[in-house]
Amino acid sequence: MSCKWIESVLPLFLYGELSFEEEEKVHGHLEHCGSCRAALERERALHAALDGAALEPSGDLLAQCRSRLRESLRGESARRGWLDRLWVWSGRPVSPALLRPAGALALVAIGFFGARLVPTATAPAEPVAPVATQVRYLQPDPSGGVRIVMDETRERVLSGSVAEAAIQRLVLEAAQNPSDAGLRLDSLDILQPHGDSPEIRRAFLRALQSDPNAGVRLKAIEGLRPYGADPEVRSALAGVLLADDNVGVRTQAIDLLVEHRSRALVGVLQQAIEREPDGYIRERVQKALLDMNASMGAF
Amino acid sequence: MEGQISPVAAIDEIKLIRAAQQGDQDAFEHLVRSYDRAVLGFAMNLLRSPEDARDVYQEAFLRVYRNLGSFRLDSSFQTWLYRIVTNLCLDHLRRRKVRREEPAVAEAGDTAVDHMLNVREESACADPHRRLLSKELGSRIRQALDRLTARERTVFELRHYQGMRLRDIGEALGTSEEAAKNCLFRVTQKMRVALGDFV
Numbered sequence: 001m002s003c004k005w006i007e008s009v010l011p012l013f014l015y016g017e018l019s020f021e022e023e024e025k026v027h028g029h030l031e032h033c034g035s036c037r038a039a040l041e042r043e044r045a046l047h048a049a050l051d052g053a054a055l056e057p058s059g060d061l062l063a064q065c066r067s068r069l070r071e072s073l074r075g076e077s078a079r080r081g082w083l084d085r086l087w088v089w090s091g092r093p094v095s096p097a098l099l100r101p102a103g104a105l106a107l108v109a110i111g112f113f114g115a116r117l118v119p120t121a122t123a124p125a126e127p128v129a130p131v132a133t134q135v136r137y138l139q140p141d142p143s144g145g146v147r148i149v150m151d152e153t154r155e156r157v158l159s160g161s162v163a164e165a166a167i168q169r170l171v172l173e174a175a176q177n178p179s180d181a182g183l184r185l186d187s188l189d190i191l192q193p194h195g196d197s198p199e200i201r202r203a204f205l206r207a208l209q210s211d212p213n214a215g216v217r218l219k220a221i222e223g224l225r226p227y228g229a230d231p232e233v234r235s236a237l238a239g240v241l242l243a244d245d246n247v248g249v250r251t252q253a254i255d256l257l258v259e260h261r262s263r264a265l266v267g268v269l270q271q272a273i274e275r276e277p278d279g280y281i282r283e284r285v286q287k288a289l290l291d292m293n294a295s296m297g298a299f
Numbered sequence: 300m301e302g303q304i305s306p307v308a309a310i311d312e313i314k315l316i317r318a319a320q321q322g323d324q325d326a327f328e329h330l331v332r333s334y335d336r337a338v339l340g341f342a343m344n345l346l347r348s349p350e351d352a353r354d355v356y357q358e359a360f361l362r363v364y365r366n367l368g369s370f371r372l373d374s375s376f377q378t379w380l381y382r383i384v385t386n387l388c389l390d391h392l393r394r395r396k397v398r399r400e401e402p403a404v405a406e407a408g409d410t411a412v413d414h415m416l417n418v419r420e421e422s423a424c425a426d427p428h429r430r431l432l433s434k435e436l437g438s439r440i441r442q443a444l445d446r447l448t449a450r451e452r453t454v455f456e457l458r459h460y461q462g463m464r465l466r467d468i469g470e471a472l473g474t475s476e477e478a479a480k481n482c483l484f485r486v487t488q489k490m491r492v493a494l495g496d497f498v
Contacts, residue, residue, distance in 0.1 A: 011487035015458060017465050017480065046491060047459075053440040054460050057339040061349055065339060065356045069331070072361055077324065181372035182317040185310070212373055215313045 003029075006036045010043045020277040162194050175203050181213035188219045195223055205236050214246040221252045229260040238268040247278045254281050258288045266294045316376060320367055327367070331360055334377065337461055338384050344456050345388045347445075355387045375467065382471040385453055392449045436494070443493035447486060454482040 006029050012018050013026050030037055057065075138148045160167040175187035188207060194200050201224070208220035217240070227233045240253040254272070257265060269285045273296055276282050289296055312333070318326035338359060342352035362383050370379060444452060453472065457463045458479075463471070469479040 008484075011484065012480065015465075015483070017458075017483075043491075046487075046494060049436060049440065049494060050459060050490065053437060053444070055340070055343050055347070057336065057343055057349070057352070061353065062336055062339055065353055066331075066335065068353070069357055069360050070328075072357065073324070073327075073364060076361065076364060179371060182313055182320075185313055186317075213313075215310050215372075218310060 003033060003036050003039075006030075006033070007039050010036075010040055013040075014043055014047055020275060023277070162190060168194075168197075168200075172199065172203050175207065181211075181216055184211065184213070184216045185219050188216065188223055192219075192223045195226060201227060201230075201233075205232065208236050208240060214249055217244070217246065217249045218252060221249070221256060225256060228256045234260070234262075234265075238265075241268065241272050241281075242275065247281070250276070250278065250281055251284075254284045254288075258284065261288065261292055263292075266292060269294070270296070312376060313372060316367070316370065316372060320370070327364060330376075331363075334380055335360070338380070341381075341384060341456055341461055342388055344460060345452055346391055351391050355384060355391065358387055359384045374470065377463070378467045378471050381457065381461075381463065381467075382473070385457075385471055389449055389453065439494055440490075443490055446493075447489065451482055451486045451489075454479055455486045458483055 006026060009018060009022065009026065013023065018026065030040065134151045134153070136149045136151050138146055141147045158167065158170065162168050162171060171187050171190055174183050175191065177183045177187075184207065188204065191200050191203060195204065204220045204223040208217055208224065211217050211220065221237075221240075224233050224237075228237075234257065237253045237257050241250055241257060244250050244253070257268075266289065269289050272285050273282060273289070276285065286296065312330070315326045315330050315333075319330055335356065339352055339356050342355040342359075343349060346352055346355065359380070363380060370376070444455075447455065450472070454468055457468045457471070458465065465479045465483065466476040469476040472479065
């Protein structure tokens with residue numbers, strides 16, 4: 001390990017942006033190299049000098065910004081009010097940006113259908129349930145018009161207990177909705193008191209192992225907490241401890257794993273100590289290994 | 300500022316975003332307040348002009364408000380917000396370059412708290428020689444920062460003052476973690492050259 005390499009990575013070392021292996025190399029080198037320790041001190045002094053160079057907004061400026069924003073938001077909200085009322089059934093606000101193309105399309109559709117319907121429309125229109133529509137595809141019509149194929153989603157409200165099969169199935173489906181992490185989080189929240197059901201526990205395990213959103217994975221650990229001794233749950237937690245890229249999720253995983261110690265855990269902890277970049281988690285792992293009279297590494 | 304949020308805060312933030320998406324104004328204001336001081340500080344450090352920083356603040360949060368409905372929560376809110384703020388700041392810097400304006404260096408006054416002038420001088424005030432050195436250091440740092448490219452300044456501000464991880468910075472700037480790392484590395488080298496005999 002050359003001093004030149006160490007000096008080149010010291011800035012990233014101070015920012016905590018080196019990999020675990022690189023950081024270990026730097027620590028190892030610094031222990032016996034005085035000139036690199038001096039270089040580290042110089043780097044620290046540079047950091048401290050830069051820390052002091054930050055401009056921070058005054059309280060007055062921040063207050064002005066907040067008040068100006070609040071005023072603009074009031075205007076925005078009034079402008080959007082009629083849209084929200086129109087679309088209230090859709091359950092979420094509609095962005096004006098999205099409405100522009102939809103509006104243009106609506107004009108085409110009104111022209112097209114209007115020309116055909118108006119002359120023959122003698123009966124009053126039936127009230128229809130609100131429907132969200134989306135154009136799937138469109139193509140020119142041989143008569144010179146346009147043919148539009150729409151997907152329609154009709155809103156329907158269901159209520160009942162999670163113990164009911166139909167409701168449970170829908171909540172489990174929502175827990176896997178790929179396009180809405182908030183919906184997945186809410187679903188796991190609702191399922192949490194029902195973790196005794198194997199199907200619901202599987203949903204938590206699936207979310208823990210494969211959900212792309214760290215908040216949802218954390219919620220899954222919360223749901224699995226009462227089952228920390230279950231072998232399937234422990235195996236999933238071990239996988240998370242070794243591979244999840246979110247430090248918060250790994251922290252919760254180690255905390256739950258060490259609540260129920262077993263010899264099978266030793267191998268996992270020994271692997272974790274080799275690859276874990278976070279100091280807190282490393283400490284937890286080390287302490288657990290010490291408590292179990294196990295060595296720090298696998299030999 | 301520490302850029303990482305705790306697991307509990309992450310869950311609370313998702314709830315706030317969901318509520319704001321449903322039109323809850325209080326939730327939106329709460330969300331703004333979690334980040335607005337840092338956003339304003341970031342814009343001010345990058346643009347060195349309180350007026351421009353104020354415009355970026357206003358435009359950034361209005362864009363967040365208008366587009367929150369389409370934010371899908373599969374990326375971090377902070378990264379999404381900083382992508383908006385960074386683009387606005389870079390637009391300002393580009394416009395400034397086109398107009399051949401000199402960067403308007405913010406004066407410490409009603410609108411900014413300059414730590415270099417306040418904190419460091421306070422500690423050195425008993426010794427005129429140290430005060431002079433401290434003032435000279437502050438001016439050297441500003442000159443060095445002004446000589447960085449807009450992209451370098453952005454990466455440095457996000458990492459050093461906002462505490463964001465390089466991976467998130469890469470995402471916010473639409474580039475890779477490796478590119479952000481190289482950029483930060485260049486900045487630290489330039490700063491070391493500019494300030495070497497002072498620190």
